[in-house]
Amino acid sequence: MPGSDYPLLQQIDDPAALRALPEGELAPLAAELRAFLIDSVARTGGHLAAGLGTVELTVALHRVFETPEDRLVWDVGHQSYPHKILTGRREAMPTLRQHGGLAGFPKRDESPFDTFGTGHSSTSISAALGMALAARREEDPRQVVAIIGDGALTAGMAFEALNHAGGMDANLLVILNDNDMSISPNVGGLSSHLARILSGRLYAGMREGGKKVLSLMPPVHELARRAEEHFKGMVVPGTLFEELGFNYIGPVDGHDLSTLVPTLDNVRQLEGPQFLHVVTRKGKGYEPAEDAPTRYHGVGRFDPAQGQTPSAPAPSPTYTEVFGDWLMETAAADERVHAITPAMGEGSGLVAYAEQFPERYYDVGIAEQHAVTMAGGLACEGAKPVVAIYSTFLQRAYDQVIHDIALQDLDVLFAIDRGGLVGPDGPTHAGSFDLAYLRCLPNLVVMAPADEAESHAMLTAGLAHPGPAAVRYPRGRGPGRPVADAPAELPLGRAEVRRRGQRVALLAFGSMVAPATEVAEELDATLVNMRFAKPLDEAAILEAAAGHELLVTLEEGAVMGGAGSGILETLARHGRLAPVLQLGLPDRFQEQGSREELLAEAGLDAAGIRTAIRERLGESAA
Ligand SMILES: Cc1ncc(C[n+]2csc(CCOP(=O)(O)OP(=O)(O)O)c2C)c(N)n1
Ligand SMILES: CC(=O)[C@@H](O)[C@H](O)COP(=O)(O)O
Numbered sequence: 001m002p003g004s005d006y007p008l009l010q011q012i013d014d015p016a017a018l019r020a021l022p023e024g025e026l027a028p029l030a031a032e033l034r035a036f037l038i039d040s041v042a043r044t045g046g047h048l049a050a051g052l053g054t055v056e057l058t059v060a061l062h063r064v065f066e067t068p069e070d071r072l073v074w075d076v077g078h079q080s081y082p083h084k085i086l087t088g089r090r091e092a093m094p095t096l097r098q099h100g101g102l103a104g105f106p107k108r109d110e111s112p113f114d115t116f117g118t119g120h121s122s123t124s125i126s127a128a129l130g131m132a133l134a135a136r137r138e139e140d141p142r143q144v145v146a147i148i149g150d151g152a153l154t155a156g157m158a159f160e161a162l163n164h165a166g167g168m169d170a171n172l173l174v175i176l177n178d179n180d181m182s183i184s185p186n187v188g189g190l191s192s193h194l195a196r197i198l199s200g201r202l203y204a205g206m207r208e209g210g211k212k213v214l215s216l217m218p219p220v221h222e223l224a225r226r227a228e229e230h231f232k233g234m235v236v237p238g239t240l241f242e243e244l245g246f247n248y249i250g251p252v253d254g255h256d257l258s259t260l261v262p263t264l265d266n267v268r269q270l271e272g273p274q275f276l277h278v279v280t281r282k283g284k285g286y287e288p289a290e291d292a293p294t295r296y297h298g299v300g301r302f303d304p305a306q307g308q309t310p311s312a313p314a315p316s317p318t319y320t321e322v323f324g325d326w327l328m329e330t331a332a333a334d335e336r337v338h339a340i341t342p343a344m345g346e347g348s349g350l351v352a353y354a355e356q357f358p359e360r361y362y363d364v365g366i367a368e369q370h371a372v373t374m375a376g377g378l379a380c381e382g383a384k385p386v387v388a389i390y391s392t393f394l395q396r397a398y399d400q401v402i403h404d405i406a407l408q409d410l411d412v413l414f415a416i417d418r419g420g421l422v423g424p425d426g427p428t429h430a431g432s433f434d435l436a437y438l439r440c441l442p443n444l445v446v447m448a449p450a451d452e453a454e455s456h457a458m459l460t461a462g463l464a465h466p467g468p469a470a471v472r473y474p475r476g477r478g479p480g481r482p483v484a485d486a487p488a489e490l491p492l493g494r495a496e497v498r499r500r501g502q503r504v505a506l507l508a509f510g511s512m513v514a515p516a517t518e519v520a521e522e523l524d525a526t527l528v529n530m531r532f533a534k535p536l537d538e539a540a541i542l543e544a545a546a547g548h549e550l551l552v553t554l555e556e557g558a559v560m561g562g563a564g565s566g567i568l569e570t571l572a573r574h575g576r577l578a579p580v581l582q583l584g585l586p587d588r589f590q591e592q593g594s595r596e597e598l599l600a601e602a603g604l605d606a607a608g609i610r611t612a613i614r615e616r617l618g619e620s621a622a
């Protein structure tokens with residue numbers, strides 16, 4: 001993208017340069033920033049619609065606040081590309097979400113302007129309050145701002161922070177970026193409350209007038225604030241945020257710099273917890289994204305002139321599609337089936353199901369804890385709830401899985417998508433820990449399919465199982481085994497011996513069966529598709545130990561405490577000694593890149609597995 005297309009943006013290598021611009025150049029700068037963002041994300045893929053909605057807000061924030069001394073904390077961070085572009089990373093945008101390149105979310109070790117690492121939603125207010133309390137203790141005048149979306153505000157953690165912050169006198173500004181969208185349209189009572197505030201046009205009109213008066217005065221002082229407070233109380237019911245102890249300001253147009261800059265200037269001088277309600281449009285300024293913000297939430301590479309075009313028909317369904325199809329046929333046959341998603345309906349493959357079974361579909365918002373425990377309530381009443389959830393986001397509801405579901409042995413099925421490495425979203429979104437954090441739970445059955453057919457069969461088996469069960473499958477496509485080929489039976493806790501060989505036994509879980517198959521053929525090794533991370537097939541493990549020089553466990557998950565550790569525990573419990581090589585994700589976070597790059601880096605592709613085995617056998621790795 002030649003710099004000449006972006007003459008103003010080319011001058012901005014840090015926010016100080018932005019703050020030095022004449023005021024009249026802010027709007028043209030925002031226009032260039034938006035055009036650059038579209039062009040850049042169209043080349044790399046990534047999150048687009050949210051960032052389009054924060055272009056003006058980002059310009060205004062870096063204009064008014066002395067960043068990075070003043071702290072900005074972006075919630076989720078998928079909307080932070082304009083922030084990254086204005087804070088010295090414009091030229092690095094072609095490396096976005098690629099191996100060794102820019103992260104797709106704010107990252108502390110990437111820039112001093114990225115004050116807190118995000119990716120999972122609803123953490124910004126907590127982190128910002130921590131920073132604000134530290135500033136107060138140091139008697140430092142630096143400001144702290146959390147920018148949170150209306151979707152992210154539906155999570156309990158956001159309200160834990162609002163509740164606490166509202167009772168403190170720390171200088172904290174919470175900016176609600178309200179575009180009435182999560183990935184799908186936002187849901188719940190909060191969304192309705194926000195809509196009611198916006199619809200209070202009388203209030204908005206008066207506020208407009210009121211603000212003009214306030215903005216003409218010297219920096220807003222306590223008397224004016226109290227007068228405004230009283231005035232608001234007279235005209236419209238207090239917002240939820242005022243009831244929690246915040247000084248609520250807004251709603252203001254989040255795309256109008258002539259409003260945003262003076263408003264932020266005023267608010268910056270106020271003491272105590274402030275809540276600025278900003279109204280934006282997700283996808284703003286790029287018509288295809290404005291018309292379809294869900295579709296342009298996350299994009300692959302595309303031609304901006306054409307917009308996203310339908311991709312060519314794929315050779316086989318993704319694991320997500322296998323799940324979505326399975327759910328449709330299962331719900332049609334069994335009216336006890338209900339599906340629950342914490343705001344990830346599209347990514348979890350639930351679009352068709354939601355249309356066909358709206359009365360048995362629940363998008364609970366970004367509320368994983370609530371999703372899991374509500375499923376428990378449904379199960380208590382004889383329903384068959386299916387919680388469709390990304391592995392990484394299930395981490396948010398770990399106690400609910402333990403305390404509300406496993407302990408009570410409730411009949412809930414967890415369809416865990418994005419199990420293992422996810423690729424461009426990087427470490428915040430990798431499903432690296434689910435095998436480790438689930439297999440240790442009593443009563444829970446944990447399955448990992450080797451292919452699409454097995455995934456279908458495991459979902460059926462999990463639903464039929466009278467207690468809690470989990471099926472974890474990776475992002476994207478598998479080996480391509482047709483679902484019609486699904487095993488008729490899947491006996492609980494029974495592995496599948498796929499081949500018998502010499503010297504080495506490969507005990508593979510889930511997605512690792514495919515590369516292990518290639519290596520087993522080359523080495524004439526035994527290959528066992530373990531299928532269950534819990535309960536393990538102890539007989540298969542003991543038989544493998546008895547007849548081979550080396551056992552190799554393979555999982556696309558953390559080695560520490562993972563499924564392979566369960567095999568070690570089995571051998572120990574039976575007093576068996578056997579050489580074991582554990583292959584899986586090492587004890588570090590994997591940065592972003594393609595899934596293939598990351599698997600190879602972790603030694604979990606066929607080449608890596610072969611090399612590790614040969615080295616352990618003392619043979620040349622060649
Ligand atoms: C804990 C958690 N759950 C789910 C997600 C997936 N997710 C990413 S962005 C998003 C929607 C966020 O909506 P909002 O905060 O309103 O931001 P917008 O995209 O509208 O700007 C969701 C559900 C996540 N990142 N973290
Ligand atoms: C920002 C966020 O958390 C989601 O948009 C996530 O990136 C979706 O991941 P998938 O692309 O795997 O559905």
Ligand SMILES: [Mg+2]
Nearest residue numbers: 149150151181
């Ligand atoms: Mg939103």
